[in-house]
Amino acid sequence: MSVDAPIREEAAPAPPQSVGPRTSGRGLVSKWLRKLPLAAFVAVLAYFVVWPLVMLQQRAVEDGGRGYDVAFNTDGVGQVIWDTILLAGASTLIATVLGTGLAWAVTRLPSWLQWMRVLPLLPIVMPMVAVVLGWTFLLSPRPGFLNSLMRKLPWWNDLDSGPVDVYSFWWIVLITGFALTAFVFLFVSTGMQNVSADHVEAAHTNGARGTRAFFTIVFPLLRPSLIQGIGVSFLLGIGQFTAPLLLGANSGIDVVATWMLMFTASSPIDYGAAAAIGSPLLVVGLVVIVAQRVALGDQGRFVTHGGKGFRSAGKPSVWAVLAVGFYFLVSTLLPLLALVVVALSPYWTGTPDTFTLDNIKTVLTDDRIVDAIRTSIVASLGAALLILPVGFVAALVMVRNQHNRVLRWLLDVIVALPLGVPAVVFGVGFLLAYTTGPFILYGTTWVMVLVYATLMLPFATRTLLSGLIALGDTYIAASRTCGASPFQTGLRILMPLLRGSIAGAGAIIFVMLTHEFSASLLVRAPTVQVMGTLLYDYWTNGMFPVVAAMALVMTAVTGIGVAIAMLIGGRNVMQNL
């Protein structure tokens, strides 16, 4: 065999021709014309995503930064900021530990309990308001069901309230942490699918024991998913609204998000101050998004091969079953049961013999409530229908367009923004953007549709993007070379092939929007209420059984949505989040 075949030297110098694309004047014009539709698309998206944030800052800095002056000179601002940071940090810590542990636990479920894998994901689609309400019914100091039970224990039977106060700061942290656990779990367990069993077995055959293999091989490979999970969890934590609002009000605990509502909803109304106090959240959101990109660095390093998927080396463990079961109990089942009991009772504390369906009847007949349910469904459906095609085009541009780097980068940033900026901040931004020109939409359902669509832009784009990437390039090339235009290719090849992911994404978007709370509370008008906002009003009026019944209805809508999503998107639709 030849070993060192001589390399032929270049005989002649390269032809005297300029290297690199050369374009004549006519080509240049047509090149710009071709960029025009894409530029218009990016501009429209920028209008919806960036404009509200611009309005926000403008309002905060006008009159020589009066908004900042007011916001940061209000009594207790230091405490509020500190509480916000502490809440976000501590709940993320809880979520990280529990989420990673659960992701490990589901790999050790026995084969007949594999369906339990989906349980830790339920809090993502559960209405947060319903969960928080459920916990107040369970652990409110005096009438809370669990508190009453615990007071029957011999060492607590002298108490007439407590022992747990759900309205205290650390219980807010804990409940938030439970909710965020689901998000960390989602990322880490998806990441585990990429750690092939071969990698772990290779570690074992090279002499590593169980824990050593986990910390030297599995954990480093999980780093990107963990970073993403922690990032998302921290962002949700710092913009956390529901738990502090519903639980903190009683004991005067506030975070930045609740202050934003305070400045916009209770007199003296001061949009400038609301915008100003939201600025730190905006900055943190941007920093986290950038930090994530930097920390992830070269993603290619983490691409692993071998399709076997992760398989734990250990045997099925009863502890794994207990851990997953316990998480399901505290994150979903217990709050839901409490809601059911209260919804069926004439007062907060009912017993089975006084159970009645009156509250449910009230919910289903009260005009305001029925209106709110209808608005919720219409706005969520409208937003889903609006954002799916937009997300499809955005995803297509990201995969297929290799030429317009600037536009593509812009699009990437715009699409990521709603992920980093908390929903409350967007809510105030939209309130400002649509109470003034050119489109005065405040007081219409349209503003809900637009807020919802904007909030779901990253989700829709990313889901369809991963669908497109998985599909690859060849089906498209085959269609083009068979004579189909890009549009026909999209219609006849891409849409049918991605039908599953599109429908699945649509259903999940719908579900998450039907219980949107934070942004809705800011852009609602007296005539435009959604389920969550009306529920909040009834809650502040103390109509607990009706509130519980409403929360149950919200949960039911959610359940139906998830069922539809699973029906069309397959059982893995939750994993595709």
Next chain:
Amino acid sequence: MTALTINNLTKSYKARKRVTVINDLDLEIQDGELLVLLGPSGCGKTTTLRCIAGLENPDLGTIDFDGTAVFDAARGVNVPPERRSIGVVFQSYALWPHMTVRKNIEYPLRRRGLKAKIAEGWVEEAAELVDCAQLLDRYPGQLSGGQQQRVALARGLVARPDLVLFDEPLSNLDTRLRDAVRSQLHELHRALGFTGVFVTHDQSEALALGSRMAIMKSGKIEQLGTPQEVYEQPRSDYVADFIGLTNALDVEVHDGAEVVNGVEVVGRSILAGAPGRATLRLRPGDLSLSPAGMGVEGASNVPAVVADATYGGSHLDLMVSIGERRIHARIPAGAPGGWERGLSSGDAVNVSFRTEDARLYGEDGEALGKRAKVVVAS
């Protein structure tokens, strides 16, 4: 039917630094011929095919179909793939899984405004050609690899495009199936007479299918000719290596004696008047072995040492060392108990070959002398 002309085609990608994949390529494909682009991975053959199809955007150059430009960088012309009259058969088949075989084959007719031809039975005809008529109502997922490949072929041919492009269509098939589809493809081309470009890295495929073949190296065409021309007269050392002359030896004149890798040649002169230094190229099957010291008359003989011997059924593969260089000889296995069977590592042998079978290349890699042509003539 169409002729294809490519001029000065250049395509580069910007990764960490700019990588030129196609480098100032000129190529002419004649009406009705099947031109094979052959080369190792990364030589730019698939990119060339994709440029012809309109799936890539070259930096420079022109591509003409029958004298009409479909791509011209200077004039800003780039006809999109759907408006070029082509059919493409992909390596991964790329049959759309949500459509039946019939729908897959109909697709080019519908998209090209040839719906009337569906009623005329073009779909069935195309399926018949590739023996897939009985599969029309199945989905691609229900077909075997070979069946999918044949359906892909039917889809590429059904609209009777001016040009059919094949992107390594046989490389996903197992060996036996590959041979079957290959001969079917050859028959189809003979019967239909379409103009085609076929990309492959398999030299036997290229030899069997090509009307002409082009060997590519670093984005350029190294040699273009009929399979016989390329196989028998490789123009350069690179082509020779790729087309099966895998043994390379350094031959030079030293103190009046001919020497390969430091070992003196006995018998017929190899260089025979060519310049004093060259690379000698030989196919493994053109080498003969005999016991040490027993040179073959009328041939060139070089003493060597066996490094390893493996049994291959009808033949034996021997790695032998000549000086520091190791070469591969494939010899008939002979009868059980024969001399060849006893060879093992460390045995001294005599390697001989006919000078007509040898090819010589200068230090620039170009073929030397007229020896090759003399051989063809004789």
